[in-house]
Amino acid sequence: MNMDNHPSSTLAAFAANLRYEDIPEPVLRRAEDLYLDWIGSALAGKGARAVESIAKFARAMGGTAGGEAEVLISRERTSPYFAAMVNGAASHFAEQDDVHNGSVFHPAAVVFPPVLAMAQAIGASGRELLTAAVAGYEVGIRVGEFLGRSHYTVFHTTGTAGTVASAAAVGRLLGLDASQMLHAFGSAGTQAAGLWEFLRDAADSKQLHTAKAASDGLLAAWLAKEGMTGAQRILEGKQGMAAGMSRDADPSKLVDRLGSRWALAETSFKFHASCRHTHPAADALLAVMRDNKLVADDIAQVVTRVHQGAIDVLGAVTVPATVHQAKFSMGTVLGLIAVFGRAGLAEFDESFLDPRVAAVRDKVSMLIDHEVDSAYPARWIGKVTVTTTDGRTFDGRVDEPKGDPGNTLSRPELEDKAMRLGLYRDGATEAEMRQIFDTVWSLTGCTRVGALLP
């Protein structure tokens, strides 16, 4: 086997050789945080039509065969392939799963489903699960950065880079050597797919993309273990992923500070259940209201100062007709924040047209701000100016939105978020969620990963 030194092989060797002991403590703790955050998101996909259709497919095509891997939304046991597929479908539905800003990639949705499924199937330890997840994050984020902005204009990076991320994670769990890992990358990359065209019709493909990235990557790693060979340079080769699907790929991104830069720790948690472009202003408004002890009725006007991208994506503040539209309405998001102090899934579902929320919504406007726009996308600054009914004016500002690495969620905040997601569609009971918290926070002592739910 020719293992010439090139970016694909360097990255594959890193993933294959990554040891638990090599990973800094804060990165391991963050990996546990991300794992809990993912469990909540996966449970919140319960009942969604597209997710349940994929679960039904898995059941019809062999899922009844039993197995050790757990489908979180149904508590069925099945093979790791189908568990990865269904949990992958469920993970991104509530859009509360994590995001890596630089690669515009949602790692948890495509890394944890195959990792948990294969860990349960082979009886891996908690430390092995964590190590595999870190391998998946480090590989997937770098592949996303490598594929670049031109890729993201047409392709859903979470689907494409996600397939390689899943293969890396499962490959680590299966103990692939560097050569086998490179074959797994080859088989994963040649399956990588996912097009944004579905957005135009608000179609269900996002669930299909995460389901397939998770299960296709697992397939690639499993086959590599069996001796299946793949392209040695699937990422940067002349007929590889970048050649076919990018115009600005940068191979140096694939190996950027491997082992010293931990991309996993750069991943952001989503705090509000709304479009990310609303988060900086929402946090700034929260800060103003908290610092000045304001309530919703005090508000006469809110001017948000934003980047151009926010105006492009969110558009004019109008009356939303659906929950989905409400999540892209800056006015509605700030209205929920003002009335409830949060803009979570339940607040959107129950109150996006609440008269108190609508009253604030209609007082919100957006203005482009030079500082905010210049800093974007490296930094997502939030600025608001609030005028009260009694004529006072307050300026609020956050330099990093809640959930970003410099303003991350505490474990109590993560538990609170996961609890809300777990209860949201009756994915789990409060007691079950508390049991899951214990399981996740004690993962490093776990000798054999078992089921999360009874």
Added chain:
Amino acid sequence: MNMDNHPSSTLAAFAANLRYEDIPEPVLRRAEDLYLDWIGSALAGKGARAVESIAKFARAMGGTAGGEAEVLISRERTSPYFAAMVNGAASHFAEQDDVHNGSVFHPAAVVFPPVLAMAQAIGASGRELLTAAVAGYEVGIRVGEFLGRSHYTVFHTTGTAGTVASAAAVGRLLGLDASQMLHAFGSAGTQAAGLWEFLRDAADSKQLHTAKAASDGLLAAWLAKEGMTGAQRILEGKQGMAAGMSRDADPSKLVDRLGSRWALAETSFKFHASCRHTHPAADALLAVMRDNKLVADDIAQVVTRVHQGAIDVLGAVTVPATVHQAKFSMGTVLGLIAVFGRAGLAEFDESFLDPRVAAVRDKVSMLIDHEVDSAYPARWIGKVTVTTTDGRTFDGRVDEPKGDPGNTLSRPELEDKAMRLGLYRDGATEAEMRQIFDTVWSLTGCTRVGALLP
């Protein structure tokens, strides 16, 4: 549902509404020919490492659940998803399956595996099987033509267009209406993948591509029946397949003479088990030897007159080191033809270095020919000049290689080829193959498609 008239929706409506009665008799007979030809190819994949690895995966991940669908190489019964996956993996291994020249697409390998699997699972009739296969061919070939030459430079069209072909075929079998069929196209197109990069390393991805196209397309159609929605313009939309994976896509190809041009009937059978670029010269040599009653020992020199592409792909006539290389050796192919009268899988395996074959091989040369080169790729003309040991010279010529639509295989020739493929790796016995011939030739009278093998 907005069913605006655009190429994707027109093509989807054609596939959904195609009736057995609408298909001309010669097209139906050719579909039966292609079906038998595929069965032989699928059986010949038995024992191949990459194919058996995928079969093992299917078994491990739920294939033991049983079901009505048949894995031809192992005679196991499983779900249609896994049967499509494994039979798809097996179909292209021997490289004896059919090819459509204009789209550079191998339809049988991605259409018949999901069609047979789903037909067995739902108990469809023989006529329904044929109608579904025709829908798959007509859609897949047009999608391949639409994606164009630029697509083929990086992407394996059989994997990409093949996913949509599989969805169209299975969708027809499941009775999707035009709207559901368009959703199935959306879910198929957004999964479409397959990169040529593996060729550089002679890796196993070709088997993965046909396996995944067959099973992913089936998944897309099944989900559409369940209500899963997909992009309405996955083929030609601004963030669809062509936008991401082609620079010369022509949407008019998608709807080219739907219902009057039958692209299935343009599909070529492979007659020799060698690189297609050797076929015209092999047929011309066969004609010269037959017409002039020559044997191998009579040959002093063979000059083949070829197109530039043949020289580029085949290179100099040297001594091949492997069976695979032998299939790209013009001299070896002509040597087998001269000695055995055929260049089939068994001849390559057993005799590619036979001294009698090598003796002819070393007398073969290639020269570029203006007429042949100008006609390519629309026509593959074969020309040879044979000089005998007693000083005579014969010119041979074929205008269309054996297996192309204008020089197709008779049913006895198809049976002979299928028999050799079936026996090649003990995929079936002679008696079983004869039973299969009866089954295929009487397909239109079959009320419920059952197993092909006991």
